[in-house]
Amino acid sequence: MTGTSADAMAGAMAEVPPSLLLAGFGATNRAVARALLSRGHTVTAFDDGPDAATIAEAEGLGLELQIAPDDRRLRQLVRAADAMIPTPGLPEHHRALAAARDGGVPTASEFDLARSWDSRPIAAVTGTSGKTTVTEMAVAALRCSGLEAVAAGNNDLPLVAAIEQTGAEVFVVEASSFRLAHSLRFEPRAACWLNFAPDHLDIHRDLVSYETSKARLWRWLPPGATAVANQLDPTVMAHLPEDRATWTFARQGPADWWCRSGTLTGPSGPVVSVRELRRAMPHDLANALAAAATATAVGATTEGLAEALRSFEPGSHRVQLVASIGGVSFYDDSKATTPHATVAALRGFGAAVLIAGGRNKGLDLSELLDAVDCVSSVVAFGEAADEVAEVFAADRPVRVAADMGEAVELAASAAEPGSAVLLSPACASFDLYPSYAARGDDFARLVRELADRSRCGTVPS
Structure with a gap:
């Protein structure tokens, strides 16, 4: 789509059109359906493989969910709509997107609908890794500053x-x-791009498409908005807008927001000492700086930032200590589903036994070698076990586990007192588990069972 045609479509969606087709009926598009129907719009929806609960929810909304329509029926559905809302994660090669292009039907995202219906300020966060944590940090900082902030988007809301x-x-x-890939005109007041590395190549056509989607974060920043950028990421910096206010962040500055003499510091001066943070791994400090800059751009105070960052606890499955057994600390970082995220976690350790594997998302796992100095040995598991083993075979001892139970046992036997075992898979969970959370929970259960069998194990309260 050319810039001119994209802008024309964005103008056409300044008001939500009467009839919309929802391509996929997952959690986001179910919320979209409720919102559209409550405002009097005509909604049609299809899904290639809905479960019984999804079908029942559609019926409860008065919708006849079209199930895996053939090509002819799909073209009819698309051409009967004024616009199409793809479910987040719909592969770019999906035939519905081709039908929309061929039929001249614009695609849009839930962000476009919200823009038409609501004018309250938005701070947006994107990046290959760290989005959820920085979003949660920014919400906490705004609330500590006396503002009622709500986290939304790529979460449960x-x-x-x-x-x-x-x-x-x-x-x-x-x-x-x-979401960004299909947004016609997203206009946040503050927009933070954390980092960029290969990911979601099972959804996007290629790495260029993934990068282009991320860059749409800054495409329509309104006057007075602020772009927040990772100064150390060349891909991010290459897209930094020249006609809007910008703030950079970097753990090792100088930057607009950086860690100076052991203190997180912004344009107005010191915010909080690193010693006051509950955790201060390298990626924790980068996340805190990004969140501080983003929240400040939409009204957070220095006092609110400091209060929030002092008390912030990273979410579950994000380098979360599970137990210490015989002097070995076991950490759950199941949220790390890309090499980029795993490398960031490893850099917080001197030498760890790495448990990695799962379902590769079409990524180059050799990027894990960027942190090989932080790895003492490797336990590989899941569909990508052989790929993980091949990456490390020339540099570190590698053992392959049949399942998570064996992975925990092998890692425990390989770890030395004073070291760590880190589950940071660098892959998706869907070969063995329904979600990264289920994978992390299973790891934690097995570690706690190991601690119970050991008389020298401790589990955090």
Whole structure:
């Protein structure tokens, strides 16, 4: 799509058209359906493989969900609509997107709908890794500054549902590439791009498409908006807008926001000492700086930043200590589903036994060698076990486990007292588990069972 045609379509969506087709009926598009129907729009939806609960929810909304329509029927559905809303994560090669292009039907995202219906300020966060943590940090900082902030987007609360909260003063939106790719005109007041590395190549056509989707974060920043950028990421910096206010962050500056003499510091001066943070791994400091800059751009105070960052606890499955057994600390970083995220976690350790594997998302796992100095040995598991083993075979001892139980046992036997075992898979979970959370929970269960069998194990309260 050319810039001119994209802008024309964005203008056409300044008001939501009467009839919309939802391509996929997952959690986000179910929220979209409710929002559209409550405002009097005509909604049609299809899904290639809905479960019984999804079909029942569609029926409860008065929709006849079209199930895996053939090509002819799909073209009819697309051409009967004024616009199509793809479910986040719909592969770019999906035939519905081709049908929309061929039929001249614009695609849009839930962000476009929210923009038409609500004018409250938005701070947006994107990046290959760290989005959820930075979003949560920014929300905490805004709340500590006296503002009612709500996290939305690529979490359990789609933005079209969040705007129903009348008491909210600002939204902090986790903006995935899936949503940005189809957004016609996204206009956040602050927009933070954390980092860029290969990911989601099972969804995007190629790496260029993934990068282009991320860059849409800054394409329509309104006057007075602020772009927040990772100064150390050349891909991010290459897209930094020249006609808008910008802030850079970097753990090792100088930058607009950086760690200076052991203190997180912004343009107005010191914010909080690193010693006061509950955890201060390298990626924790980068996340804190990004969140501080983003929240400040939409109204957070220095006092609010400091209070929030002092008390912030990273979420579950994000380098989370599970137990210490015989002097070995076991950490759950199941959220790390890319090499980029695993490398960031490893850099917080001197030497760890790495448990990695799962279902590769079409990524180059050799990038894990960027942190090989932080790895003492490797336990590989899951569909990608052979790929992981091949990456490390020339540099570190590698053992292959049949399942998570064996992986924990092998890692425990390989770890020396004073070291760590880190589950940081660098792959998706869907070969063995329904989600990264289920994978992390299983790891934690097995580690706690190991601690129970050991008389020298301790589990955090």
